[in-house]
Amino acid sequence: MVEGFSKDWGCVYVGLPSMAELLGQVLEAEGIATHVPDRYLRLIDPGAIGGPNQLQGRVFVPREHEARAREIVARDPDAS
DSSP states (O other), rough: OOHHHHHHEEEEEEEOOOHHHHHHHHHHTTTTOBTTTTTHHHHHOOSSOGGGGGGGGEEEGGGGGGGHHHEEEEEEEEGG
């Protein structure tokens, strides 16, 4: 992970990659910037990501929007 990325961005979701992608889009529609690691690699080659992270998608948002993003993620019953 990039040095500045880890301290400036907080993770608001860890789970299914498809849900991470969907929540990323929902948060962006709410005006919150997101970063979903390996978002495009999963689309090109879903098997390209191996190891323990293969079945986990993550959504990161800027720390200043983390609380609001967590509220939005918590509203979605499928996100848990």
